Amino acid sequence: MNVLIDNLALYGEGLLGTVELTVYGSLLALALGFVMASFRVAPVGSLRAFGTVWVTVLRNTPLTLLFFAVMLGLPRFGIVLPFQLFAILALGCYTSAFICEALRAGINTVPTGQGEAARSLGMTFVQTLGDVVLPQAFRSVIPPIGSTLIALAKNSAIAGAFSVTELLGTYKTLNELGYSIIWSFIWIAVGYLIVTLSISAIFNLLEKRYGVAR
Amino acid sequence: MTTSTALYDIPGPLARRRHRLYGVLATIVILAVVAWVLYLLFDTGQFTAAKWTPFAYEGIQEMLLRGLGNTLKAFAYAAVLSLALGGVLACGRLSVHRPLRWAATIVVEFFRAMPVLVMIFFVFVALKVQPLPALVTGLTLYNGSVLAEVFRTGVNSVERGQREAAYSLGMHKTQVMTYVLVPQALRAMLPTIISQLVVALKDTSLGFLITYEEFLHAGKLIAGNLDYDLPFIPVVMIISPVYIGMCMLLSWFANWVAKRQRHSPKTEAVEVAPPEPGTLMPGAGPHP
Numbered sequence: 001m002n003v004l005i006d007n008l009a010l011y012g013e014g015l016l017g018t019v020e021l022t023v024y025g026s027l028l029a030l031a032l033g034f035v036m037a038s039f040r041v042a043p044v045g046s047l048r049a050f051g052t053v054w055v056t057v058l059r060n061t062p063l064t065l066l067f068f069a070v071m072l073g074l075p076r077f078g079i080v081l082p083f084q085l086f087a088i089l090a091l092g093c094y095t096s097a098f099i100c101e102a103l104r105a106g107i108n109t110v111p112t113g114q115g116e117a118a119r120s121l122g123m124t125f126v127q128t129l130g131d132v133v134l135p136q137a138f139r140s141v142i143p144p145i146g147s148t149l150i151a152l153a154k155n156s157a158i159a160g161a162f163s164v165t166e167l168l169g170t171y172k173t174l175n176e177l178g179y180s181i182i183w184s185f186i187w188i189a190v191g192y193l194i195v196t197l198s199i200s201a202i203f204n205l206l207e208k209r210y211g212v213a214r
Numbered sequence: 215m216t217t218s219t220a221l222y223d224i225p226g227p228l229a230r231r232r233h234r235l236y237g238v239l240a241t242i243v244i245l246a247v248v249a250w251v252l253y254l255l256f257d258t259g260q261f262t263a264a265k266w267t268p269f270a271y272e273g274i275q276e277m278l279l280r281g282l283g284n285t286l287k288a289f290a291y292a293a294v295l296s297l298a299l300g301g302v303l304a305c306g307r308l309s310v311h312r313p314l315r316w317a318a319t320i321v322v323e324f325f326r327a328m329p330v331l332v333m334i335f336f337v338f339v340a341l342k343v344q345p346l347p348a349l350v351t352g353l354t355l356y357n358g359s360v361l362a363e364v365f366r367t368g369v370n371s372v373e374r375g376q377r378e379a380a381y382s383l384g385m386h387k388t389q390v391m392t393y394v395l396v397p398q399a400l401r402a403m404l405p406t407i408i409s410q411l412v413v414a415l416k417d418t419s420l421g422f423l424i425t426y427e428e429f430l431h432a433g434k435l436i437a438g439n440l441d442y443d444l445p446f447i448p449v450v451m452i453i454s455p456v457y458i459g460m461c462m463l464l465s466w467f468a469n470w471v472a473k474r475q476r477h478s479p480k481t482e483a484v485e486v487a488p489p490e491p492g493t494l495m496p497g498a499g500p501h502p
Binding site for chain 2: 041043044045046047050056057059060061062063064065068069072073076077078107108110111112113114115116119125128129132133150154155156157158160161168171175181182185188189192193196197
């Protein structure tokens with residue numbers, strides 16, 4: 001218990017770092033995932049191919065390798081950014097591939113008849129997309145997106161090993177200060193549980209509010 | 215477009231011409247980006263002979279191969295052990311004894327909600343274990359818990375009639391499990407199990423962070439060598455295709471199995487799930 005009370009500031013900073021990585025990473029992943037999903041369902045061949053390559057490559061890349069390449073590789077091109085930004089970039093790009101697949105699967109669950117009916121009522125493409133297809137797709141993608149974002153929060157631990165301030169990294173300082181390692185890890189675990197369970201709670205609420213009534 | 219979506223009609227001649235124009239424009243943009251990246255690579259001197267000579271030396275090739283061997287070794291241990299742990303935990307969760315079920319549920323939910331890296335670091339730092347056992351333990355705990363959920367959903371998704379028929383033939387619960395439910399569930403779940411193993415293979419690279427001498431670690435050693443002008447980008451260019459290739463091969467295998475199973479009469483009573491990366495939601499969700 002002492003470990004937590006004595007180092008509340010340190011733990012707070014770490015938790016904040018994890019939350020920041022998760023939130024910014026999620027935003028980037030959602031934005032990029034949306035773009036890639038729209039590429040993958042586009043009627044234009046080269047965009048579809050680009051989206052497919054993006055998803056296939058990133059889904060099969062170990063995240064550690066991606067971190068390694070982004071954190072240590074981009075500076076070779078003269079791109080120097082704070083480590084946290086690099087971490088968000090790596091996390092966001094990696095997760096965008098999974099978000100893209102979830103969104104595409106969601107769009108594909110909308111029956112063809114829905115779009116046909118919308119068009120036969122004279123709706124334009126934008127209206128069809130915004131008023132008919134996307135609202136229905138949104139309902140069915142809530143659970144998969146939720147689990148993807150939880151995975152992102154858990155993956156953000158890797159950033160700690162690349163010297164970004166976040167929860168897992170606090171063990172090093174505590175270790176040097178001579179606190180019990182086991183207890184410091186227990187509190188780190190509690191921190192992660194708080195983050196993952198809150199994301200889970202948010203998405204359960206969303207699911208309850210907007211999910212498809214089956 | 216061969217598949218029809220709700221998004222648009224089958225394009226007519228005018229729309230097809232427009233799409234072709236977009237296609238040409240998009241191709242130009244993509245090629246421009248590729249060209250820019252290539253220019254950057256050349257401009258920062260990534261293709262100079264000095265940076266690529268190390269890969270011609272036998273010692274360095276051996277080091278890379280040894281790293282790859284260590285990666286595969288960790289993967290093999292983790293795969294076998296997590297399948298075993300998954301089986302045990304799934305038995306626990308499907309048990310008729312309530313305390314056993316609760317204990318298994320707590321274990322599964324806890325390890326699924328924890329980042330793998332926290333477990334690996336805990337075993338490595340707090341329990342002071344060698345890197346390989348630490349890595350394997352972490353991977354086993356996480357993937358075993360996820361696989362336990364996969365096994366459990368698999369057994370539960372076998373049509374109810376199968377279980378009822380088995381009981382009415384006078385089988386007892388172990389027989390129902392081993393002769394009727396598990397064989398069907400395993401076949402149907404095979405694609406998902408394989409894609410969870412892809413996750414395990416990808417996560418072996420976490421060993422790099424606890425100084426386990428695996429593939430990425432070997433790459434790091436070469437990349438940090440001043441004699442060869444710090445060949446960082448060449449190392450990434452050699453390592454990533456190997457990693458991505460291995461994972462893609464395994465994912466492709468999972469897809470192939472899934473496609474076969476869908477037409478197989480042996481899995482008729484179970485709905486074959488498409489292979490998905492194992493990131494189910496902890497807690498109450500659509501997958502209880």
